[in-house]
Amino acid sequence: MAGLSTSTPSPTEITVHQQSRVLEVAFSDGARFRIPFELMRIYSPSAEVKGHGPGQETLQTGKREVDMTGLEPVGHYAVRPVFSDGHDSGLFDWAYLYELGAKEAQLWQDYEARLAAAGVGRDDPMPSKSGGACSSH
Numbered sequence: 001m002a003g004l005s006t007s008t009p010s011p012t013e014i015t016v017h018q019q020s021r022v023l024e025v026a027f028s029d030g031a032r033f034r035i036p037f038e039l040m041r042i043y044s045p046s047a048e049v050k051g052h053g054p055g056q057e058t059l060q061t062g063k064r065e066v067d068m069t070g071l072e073p074v075g076h077y078a079v080r081p082v083f084s085d086g087h088d089s090g091l092f093d094w095a096y097l098y099e100l101g102a103k104e105a106q107l108w109q110d111y112e113a114r115l116a117a118a119g120v121g122r123d124d125p126m127p128s129k130s131g132g133a134c135s136s137h
Helices: 037-042 094-102 104-118
Strands: 011-017 022-027 032-036 068-074 078-083
Touching: 011 068, 022 037, 022 094, 032 037, 032 094, 032 104, 037 078, 037 104, 094 104
Parallel strands: none
Antiparallel strands: 011 022, 022 032, 068 078
């Protein structure tokens, strides 16, 4: 995840489009992205998705129809979406939202490759959680 710096473009407009399931974000450098809720959910920067270190990521499946039920500001640097599957622990800073929008095509390709490698489909349900080492998830 890219870090915030003085050169990080900041959002000038954020719109949640429920029907099309996209978050539209316009940035101060003129860029405008329509980021699908599903992409945001499967690439959430939360520990639940990213893990606590390399190799601890959890491949997300069954998120195609996920909705965003809330979007809360976090200071002047991020937003915290609340998804219809209950996930609400990812903080999306401006640099990460920009990265998701700018690299959307590559991120989808990477996701499809990880699904294929795991032998699962995009719409397969998430496996049941078993008692893991991180009790907060």
